[in-house]
Amino acid sequence: MSSNARNTVTVKNVRDIVDAVQSAGTDATSLTAARRVTGNVHQLDLSSMNAVVEYPARDMTITVEAGMTLKTLTCLLRSEGQQLPVDVADPEMTVGAFVASDPAGPRQYGYGTLRDYLIGIEAVDGLGRVFHAGGRVVKNVAGYDLCRLMVGSRGSLGILSQLTFKLKPVPEQFVIQQWQFAAELDVAASLDSLNKSAARPVVIDLDSPNGSTWSLNVGVEGPPNVCEWQIGQLACDMSNPTSTEVCAPDTTAAITYCGSGARRHLEAETVAVINSLPSQVPHVCRIVNEQGLSATCHAGNGVIAVQSNDSKPLPDHAVDQIESLLKDYGGHLRITKSDAVSRRRAGVFSAGLVAALDPHQVFV
Amino acid sequence: MTISAPSGIISDDLLCELAQHVGTDQLLSSQDELLVYECDGYVVEKNVPDVVVFPQSAAEIQAVVKSCVRHGVPFVPRGAGTSLAGGCLPVGGGVMISLTRMKQILEINTRDRYAVVQPGLVNLHLTRALAGTGFHYAPDPSSQGACTIGGNVATNSGGPHTLKYGVTVNHVTGVEFVSPTGELVQIGGPCGCGDDLDLPGLFVGSEGTFGIVTKIWVKLTRNPESCRTMLAVFDSTDDTSQAISSIIGAGIVPAALEMMDQGIITALEEAFAFGFPLDAAAVLLIEVDGLDVALDQEAETIITLCKQSGAREVRLSQTEEERALLWKCRKQAFGAIGRLAPSYCTQDGVVPRTKLPQILKFIADVGERCNIRIVNVFHAGDGNLHPILLFDERDREQVRRVMDASDEILEMCIELGGSVTGEHGIGVEKISFMNRLFSEQDLDVMGDVRRVFNPDGICSPGKLLPTAGACGMEHIQREHPGRRAAM
Ligand SMILES: Cc1cc2nc3c(=O)[nH]c(=O)nc-3n(C[C@H](O)[C@H](O)[C@H](O)COP(=O)(O)OP(=O)(O)OC[C@H]3O[C@@H](n4cnc5c(N)ncnc54)[C@H](O)[C@@H]3O)c2cc1C
Numbered sequence: 001m002s003s004n005a006r007n008t009v010t011v012k013n014v015r016d017i018v019d020a021v022q023s024a025g026t027d028a029t030s031l032t033a034a035r036r037v038t039g040n041v042h043q044l045d046l047s048s049m050n051a052v053v054e055y056p057a058r059d060m061t062i063t064v065e066a067g068m069t070l071k072t073l074t075c076l077l078r079s080e081g082q083q084l085p086v087d088v089a090d091p092e093m094t095v096g097a098f099v100a101s102d103p104a105g106p107r108q109y110g111y112g113t114l115r116d117y118l119i120g121i122e123a124v125d126g127l128g129r130v131f132h133a134g135g136r137v138v139k140n141v142a143g144y145d146l147c148r149l150m151v152g153s154r155g156s157l158g159i160l161s162q163l164t165f166k167l168k169p170v171p172e173q174f175v176i177q178q179w180q181f182a183a184e185l186d187v188a189a190s191l192d193s194l195n196k197s198a199a200r201p202v203v204i205d206l207d208s209p210n211g212s213t214w215s216l217n218v219g220v221e222g223p224p225n226v227c228e229w230q231i232g233q234l235a236c237d238m239s240n241p242t243s244t245e246v247c248a249p250d251t252t253a254a255i256t257y258c259g260s261g262a263r264r265h266l267e268a269e270t271v272a273v274i275n276s277l278p279s280q281v282p283h284v285c286r287i288v289n290e291q292g293l294s295a296t297c298h299a300g301n302g303v304i305a306v307q308s309n310d311s312k313p314l315p316d317h318a319v320d321q322i323e324s325l326l327k328d329y330g331g332h333l334r335i336t337k338s339d340a341v342s343r344r345r346a347g348v349f350s351a352g353l354v355a356a357l358d359p360h361q362v363f364v
Numbered sequence: 365m366t367i368s369a370p371s372g373i374i375s376d377d378l379l380c381e382l383a384q385h386v387g388t389d390q391l392l393s394s395q396d397e398l399l400v401y402e403c404d405g406y407v408v409e410k411n412v413p414d415v416v417v418f419p420q421s422a423a424e425i426q427a428v429v430k431s432c433v434r435h436g437v438p439f440v441p442r443g444a445g446t447s448l449a450g451g452c453l454p455v456g457g458g459v460m461i462s463l464t465r466m467k468q469i470l471e472i473n474t475r476d477r478y479a480v481v482q483p484g485l486v487n488l489h490l491t492r493a494l495a496g497t498g499f500h501y502a503p504d505p506s507s508q509g510a511c512t513i514g515g516n517v518a519t520n521s522g523g524p525h526t527l528k529y530g531v532t533v534n535h536v537t538g539v540e541f542v543s544p545t546g547e548l549v550q551i552g553g554p555c556g557c558g559d560d561l562d563l564p565g566l567f568v569g570s571e572g573t574f575g576i577v578t579k580i581w582v583k584l585t586r587n588p589e590s591c592r593t594m595l596a597v598f599d600s601t602d603d604t605s606q607a608i609s610s611i612i613g614a615g616i617v618p619a620a621l622e623m624m625d626q627g628i629i630t631a632l633e634e635a636f637a638f639g640f641p642l643d644a645a646a647v648l649l650i651e652v653d654g655l656d657v658a659l660d661q662e663a664e665t666i667i668t669l670c671k672q673s674g675a676r677e678v679r680l681s682q683t684e685e686e687r688a689l690l691w692k693c694r695k696q697a698f699g700a701i702g703r704l705a706p707s708y709c710t711q712d713g714v715v716p717r718t719k720l721p722q723i724l725k726f727i728a729d730v731g732e733r734c735n736i737r738i739v740n741v742f743h744a745g746d747g748n749l750h751p752i753l754l755f756d757e758r759d760r761e762q763v764r765r766v767m768d769a770s771d772e773i774l775e776m777c778i779e780l781g782g783s784v785t786g787e788h789g790i791g792v793e794k795i796s797f798m799n800r801l802f803s804e805q806d807l808d809v810m811g812d813v814r815r816v817f818n819p820d821g822i823c824s825p826g827k828l829l830p831t832a833g834a835c836g837m838e839h840i841q842r843e844h845p846g847r848r849a850a851m
Pocket of ligand 1: 405510521
């Protein structure tokens with residue numbers, strides 16, 4: 001373990017993480033493995049912990065250290081025709097940070113999110129306890145499922161040091177087709193049809209920049225003949241499109257599209273993220289567009305990123321309007337840019353879990 | 365129902381309170397009626413609860429729990445009682461909360477692909493209610509005709525089709541529960557958890573130790589357009605394991621990949637006269653589903669891989685009736701075992717899929733060494749074994765040998781990098797394996813997590829963690845030293 005003047009602590013193994021956590025506890029300083037750090041916080045650099053612990057490719061699982069970058073992981077898996085089918089917003093991000101932040105991109109419609117792939121963890125909690133959960137087999141119900149708890153926990157419960165994922169095969173082909181529309185009613189009708197399409201899309205994204213034009217990007221996978229058949233079926237699902245074009249003609253382009261779709265949530269222009277019911281997406285988009293803001297949506301999942309070119313926040317009355325709509329069916333609105341510091345809306349059990357695993361508030 | 369004088373740890377006051385909360389006709393307290401609830405599908409450990417209540421609403425459950433807390437009496441939830449790990453055992457006695465009267469489907473929304481159900485709803489009843497909508501509820505435990513969705517949530521149940529579609533946790537977006545202190549809490553919902561921690565993900569599989577589930581939001585899955593179902597026949601179990609490995613290794617994810625060995629085939633043939641080859645060492649039941657346009661190619665690849673691995677023959681189901689019969693055989697395999705021996709014990713170990721040849725050989729050796737007949741029917745695609753140890757429970761010596769053999773098998777699963785339970789849970793049955801799977805610190809952290817939900821340990825004591833809520837555990841340790849097997 002070494003540290004430099006900028007309060008960066010470089011760790012090489014889990015023991016180093018334990019030492020760093022324990023000294024932070026003693027010194028009453030805060031610690032994070034996140035890349036962006038503000039204030040008087042010690043930053044853990046896990047980039048040296050980047051080894052493959054085990055990759056039994058025929059079992060379709062992999063165990064890696066948390067400091068491995070997503071770029072390295074993706075290359076490794078590609079060499080075996082396998083993938084972790086969760087869209088990568090930033091290839092330089094570490095696997096640990098990926099799990100802690102749980103960004104979800106366009107393919108969550110077909111593949112789910114990281115919670116569906118993380119099957120084992122090693123982590124260090126705020127007391128410096130090294131703990132494990134899950135294992136290295138694809139099916140396992142022994143003990144509490146702390147893996148899922150860590151997904152999206154943003155470092156509040158512990159520092160991840162090792163992760164095991166189950167994997168999927170890379171499909172033969174992955175393509176994305178785009179349809180444009182000029183009326184909200186047609187978008188809504190097309191989304192309704194897609195829900196019961198004869199095709200089985202893995203991506204259903206909607207761009208609603210201004211309330212007068214919409215584009216629907218739909219991705220399908222499989223052998224070329226199966227993709228072609230599905231695109232034909234999707235065309236039948238669309239209600240009065242004004243035009244259609246290929247958005248991503250091959251797997252590389254489609255994966256790039258998905259990466260930028262996932263990145264959108266992290267961009268400075270994204271002022272809020274909404275979790276709605278899929279059927280309500282056109283309605284929520286209209287409210288957003290009426291404020292002069294644009295909405296880019298993983299429409300199949302009801303996830304909407306609200307974007308503003310000039311970083312203008314969502315006005316309070318729009319927040320109220322959206323929140324009252326979401327309240328009716330249990331949706332969520334998260335403001336990502338506001339004067340107030342963005343705080344997690346945690347219930348009593350979440351707060352209890354954070355207090356149990358990080359009683360001295362070592363983690364920021 | 366009759367209310368008898370309270371026994372054990374239940375005072376007159378508590379009994380009166382419970383009767384007031386649920387009504388006298390929704391409460392059992394006489395010994396003969398309670399006997400039914402002394403165990404679940406795991407019949408080795410038995411303990412009669414002092415009272416069983418049948419609440420019909422979350423509010424009634426809250427009232428029951430609050431009374432139990434006030435009187436310091438433990439309580440345990442129970443669904444259909446099909447647990448194979450003793451999850452429903454009332455360790456230390458107390459109040460059993462049966463959820464079977466809360467079995468309504470509260471909402472079905474196919475446009476947004478979710479349903480809201482009460483915990484006592486039988487798994488299969490949801491899929492039946494969805495017939496004709498083009499959607500189904502994917503987790504399909506073999507016990508789905510009896511087990512409840514609340515029980516599935518508590519144990520994170522799997523099933524034959526979870527290879528492709530995932531287990532219960534992959535299909536639950538929200539849970540409402542009565543906490544062990546009596547509060548009604550909702551975590552997640554139809555739109556997930558938003559900005560909060562993934563509490564539903566943690567709750568699923570907590571085996572009744574975090575509270576009583578009162579409402580569940582589940583995802584609905586599109587029905588596949590079509591499927592192809594194959595039966596591959598092998599002369600050796602090694603070849604069968606090789607075929608499993610080849611299929612998975614080739615990047616094919618079948619909807620189901622189930623293995624049945626000769627012992628099971630014989631029993632099934634007697635029961636269903638399907639036409640299984642009685643001289644085969646094992647058969648694989650393989651199903652691929654999805655778009656019809658893709659399936660012939662996938663089926664062809666699988667047939668080729670099976671033949672390359674040494675399959676004697678691969679039959680493709682030609683009719684829906686033939687497919688249905690094959691699945692009936694698989695799902696009722698446990699029922700057919702009654703033909704082989706008076707008692708049986710099912711284990712639930714998991715190994716990495718490539719280790720199947722090793723573990724199957726090991727199981728055969730253990731059977732020989734312990735002089736116990738063992739047959740296998742299991743979720744091969746997940747590496748989730750169900751060795752079934754056949755015996756006569758009247759013979760104590762046989763019982764001991766079954767326990768020894770089970771221990772050896774599960775220990776080997778751990779040694780091969782696997783786990784002692786893929787879907788049945790730890791319950792009381794496998795508690796003594798927890799400190800072999802996990803370190804003391806792992807268990808400490810899990811204990812802390814449990815205390816956040818269940819601070820006094822009176823909700824489902826004696827389950828899942830070796831150090832959990834002490835009441836009653838001493839009794840189990842004394843009567844059954846070491847691990848106990850599900851029989
Ligand atoms: C023949 C047979 C085949 C089986 N096949 C499979 C299979 O393929 N896959 C599989 O996963 N399992 C299988 N099982 C095991 C069993 O069916 C599952 O574990 C099932 O989920 C239990 O459901 P249940 O309603 O019977 O729950 P119970 O047995 O009543 O309870 C199980 C656990 O859940 C808790 N619980 C029940 N309801 C609630 C609630 N409302 N709130 C909180 N906790 C609750 C109980 O306290 C207990 O810990 C099989 C069992 C049998 C007998």
